[in-house]
Amino acid sequence: MFGLSIRVLRVFGIDVKVDVSWALVATFIAWALAEGVFPQLYEGLSPFAYWWMALAAIIGLGLSIILHELAHSLVAKAFGLPLKSITLFVFGGVAQLEEEPGTPLAEFAMAIAGPLASVALAFLFGWMAQGAASIGALSALANVFFYLSMINWVLAAFNMLPALPLDGGRVYRAIVWAFTGDVSAATRSASRLGVALATAIIALGVVWALLGQFAAGLWWVLIGLFIRSAASTAVYQEQMQRLFKNAPVRDFMSTEPVSVSPELTISAFIEQYVYEYHFDMFPVMRDTALVGAIGLTEAKSAPRSSWATTLVGDVMRPVSEANTIDAAADAMEALSKMHKSRLSRLIVTENGRLVGMIALKDLLDLLSLKMALEGR
Numbered sequence: 001m002f003g004l005s006i007r008v009l010r011v012f013g014i015d016v017k018v019d020v021s022w023a024l025v026a027t028f029i030a031w032a033l034a035e036g037v038f039p040q041l042y043e044g045l046s047p048f049a050y051w052w053m054a055l056a057a058i059i060g061l062g063l064s065i066i067l068h069e070l071a072h073s074l075v076a077k078a079f080g081l082p083l084k085s086i087t088l089f090v091f092g093g094v095a096q097l098e099e100e101p102g103t104p105l106a107e108f109a110m111a112i113a114g115p116l117a118s119v120a121l122a123f124l125f126g127w128m129a130q131g132a133a134s135i136g137a138l139s140a141l142a143n144v145f146f147y148l149s150m151i152n153w154v155l156a157a158f159n160m161l162p163a164l165p166l167d168g169g170r171v172y173r174a175i176v177w178a179f180t181g182d183v184s185a186a187t188r189s190a191s192r193l194g195v196a197l198a199t200a201i202i203a204l205g206v207v208w209a210l211l212g213q214f215a216a217g218l219w220w221v222l223i224g225l226f227i228r229s230a231a232s233t234a235v236y237q238e239q240m241q242r243l244f245k246n247a248p249v250r251d252f253m254s255t256e257p258v259s260v261s262p263e264l265t266i267s268a269f270i271e272q273y274v275y276e277y278h279f280d281m282f283p284v285m286r287d288t289a290l291v292g293a294i295g296l297t298e299a300k301s302a303p304r305s306s307w308a309t310t311l312v313g314d315v316m317r318p319v320s321e322a323n324t325i326d327a328a329a330d331a332m333e334a335l336s337k338m339h340k341s342r343l344s345r346l347i348v349t350e351n352g353r354l355v356g357m358i359a360l361k362d363l364l365d366l367l368s369l370k371m372a373l374e375g376r
């Protein structure tokens with residue numbers, strides 16, 4: 001979420017990462033448990049006991065979320081979907097899939113696996129709580145297990161809400177998809193349901209806050225906002241996948257790219273190209289050979305006073321993996337490359353020769369056109 005995450009584990013070839021946002025929330029929850037919840041629930045223990053109970057509960061919570069995500073991941077793997085990583089972040093966990101499941105069955109199985117794992121954990125912790133309670137001396141531990149059992153019930157129930165980024169939303173989409181055979185319509189329906197539910201959660205949070213439970217109310221409002229934004233972008237993402245996945249860059253590129261000569265001065269480049277075309281990157285061509293790339297960033301690397309004498313060739317950036325893409329590559333790959341290198345345009349090559357340019361704006365225009373056509 002905040003983009004800063006640390007890898008803590010690697011299981012079954014899957015990276016498990018913890019985002020800074022989760023570490024902060026976990027610290028806050030631990031504090032709330034040790035100072036508020038546990039002393040209220042289980043009176044008469046020492047502050048030290050409350051703190052180690054809180055610590056054990058937080059570790060148990062983290063493990064519960066990881067196991068929930070791991071269940072999703074293992075089912076995804078069984079269906080042959082490549083998986084990047086699992087990240088614990090502020091609202092729980094996310095398993096990052098590289099591609100969407102291709103059939104309703106795969107989607108259904110993958111989505112239901114997480115909540116099922118949580119239910120299994122809820123039973124397991126409940127059983128451990130009973131076991132620990134029966135040995136009288138371990139009552140503090142029994143309380144922690146009982147708490148973890150409750151938390152896993154909550155995790156299962158919350159994730160089964162039929163709001164799209166949540167597992168319940170995916171289950172709902174898989175069912176609609178299976179019955180209608182139309183994944184786009186199923187996504188739109190699930191997205192609408194998600195937005196409606198998120199709005200209800202936000203409203204509930206506001207009411208709660210007004211009734212005096214301010215922190216809890218605010219928390220529900222934040223969760224609602226998160227679900228709302230994820231649910232509304234789900235349609236967009238699904239369309240994007242469908243439009244650009246397995247479609248070569250060649251189909252979307254402009255075949256008459258505007259190129260710049262390395263002999264041109266920076267002032268002339270700014271005047272004749274940047275002001276003229278407003279592109280953030282131009283290929284640099286010496287005769288028919290692609291020799292580099294230049295944009296405003298490279299031009300500005302030379303002091304303004306020297307723009308009349310500095311040449312494009314002096315400041316241009318070499319062509320690299322980051323600013324070029326093969327004409328045969330997947331258009332989805334072009335999008336992720338643009339995202340990574342923060343460029344809105346990429347040079348398209350074929351056997352090292354310039355054949356075109358692909359622009360983010362063109363891809364997005366096409367996407368919104370397609371959505372406008374299908375949206376009604």
Ligand SMILES: [Zn+2]
Pocket residue numbers: 068069072114115159167
């Ligand atoms: Zn889940």
